[in-house]
Ligand SMILES: NC(=O)c1ccc[n+]([C@@H]2O[C@H](COP(=O)([O-])OP(=O)(O)OC[C@H]3O[C@@H](n4cnc5c(N)ncnc54)[C@H](O)[C@@H]3O)[C@@H](O)[C@H]2O)c1
């Protein structure tokens with residue numbers, strides 16, 4: 001499927017622009033070629049979205065909600081194709097792809113169909129006057145998304161953007177174009193009005209992504225990716241003061257108290273550190289453990305890290321995946337080397353696994369557990385975005401909160417304790433957009449999702465998404 005990936009503009013494939021390769025992270029071999037969109041192709045995509053906008057925006061929200069449900073149904077009909085293409089681009093395990101990445105695609109469209117269809121309107125009464133609001137779509141929205149959860153994160157944006165009446169131009173990551181290409185086929189297959197959904201492929205700065213966000217015909221940008229990329233996009237759109245929704249990087253902390261259910265905390269840390277090879281913005285890279293249980297917790301986490309399974313993606317038992325690219329693998333390994341240079345104690349991993357087969361050409365790194373570095377170490381301050389964490393002991397609750405909050409990021413955090421009052425107290429004191437207590441990545445799609453500081457601007461999720469993807473007009477009538 002997809003030896004060559006085309007753009008999708010005005011309801012039809014567009015095979016234009018130079019080809020660039022996408023590599024299989026498992027073996028490092030080329031998995032497909034992709035056309036790169038230049039400014040002219042981006043302009044055609046934006047024009048197609050503009051042309052489709054009036055009719056799409058004029059539909060009743062119930063009709064757009066029906067289109068979202070049809071997309072969800074069609075995703076489920078193409079489930080195996082989506083699983084196959086996502087695995088081919090990312091090397092992630094079939095168990096995760098089948099239980100998280102692709103099911104969330106359908107769930108995203110369904111969730112926002114219901115949230116939009118059920119959303120109550122509001123009126124405001126003054127003596128002698130009545131006020132009410134009407135919401136109109138932003139217009140043409142640029143959707144720029146990353147490679148770590150390609151289908152999940154793209155559809156997380158498309159559901160609310162489309163049901164709110166916008167038309168979109170999507171720019172998937174250059175590393176993971178496949179599932180967006182399948183979605184384009186799905187949209188064409190159900191007869192989604194041409195130009196409502198457009199997809200252009202290419203790179204970021206100086207390429208397709210930048211051409212798209214800068215385009216005068218783009219009214220707003222929703223972006224998920226690195227914080228520094230968010231800064232670049234802000235500069236690109238500053239002159240037009242375009243609305244932006246940014247889901248950016250993180251350096252997420254986990255705080256484990258001595259009264260925690262230690263097995264649950266270890267199991268939770270295994271998930272929050274190593275899921276998706278640590279390539280999830282919500283993953284824990286900094287752990288703070290109360291001193292009485294520090295040694296036991298560190299030993300048990302290190303032991304579990306050593307038993308993660310480097311199978312092939314199609315093996316049901318696989319629990320470790322490769323990094324997305326050689327470049328990202330090298331970035332993660334550079335932090336492993338830095339940690340060792342700075343005198344870290346390596347409790348697990350720290351290197352590259354040897355398979356003795358074609359996976360040695362892939363982008364694998366060992367799941368790694370570190371300790372012994374100071375808070376100011378780059379390992380504790382910079383997002384690594386790999387299967388690695390650093391564990392630090394603490395002695396008092398206030399110290400743990402201060403350590404966790406000592407970061408330029410503020411996306412997610414976890415707290416492990418059986419003390420109910422402490423759970424609420426600490427969770428409320430953490431500078432993060434999302435705090436999970438005695439669990440991780442348990443998602444209610446109605447809740448506000450996003451981060452503070454370098455981790456983002458705005459919140460998506462539930463009505464918060466609809467608020468971003470539409471503009472209210474308040475009308476007041478003298479009675
Ligand atoms: N907060 C969240 O919800 C969330 C979710 C997933 C990933 N992330 C973050 O994303 C990063 C990993 O993803 P990545 O490496 O793809 O991020 P990235 O910023 O390198 O790229 C993300 C997307 O932006 C495009 N892009 C890059 N430079 C651009 C520019 N100047 N103008 C327009 N588009 C540009 C890329 O081509 C890609 O499609 C990590 O930092 C991770 O924390 C955050």
Ligand SMILES: O=C/C=C/C=C(\O)C(=O)O
Pocket residue numbers: 148149153156279280281282443449
């Ligand atoms: O890598 C980041 C993961 C983000 C997840 C979501 O946006 C979600 O679960 O809705």
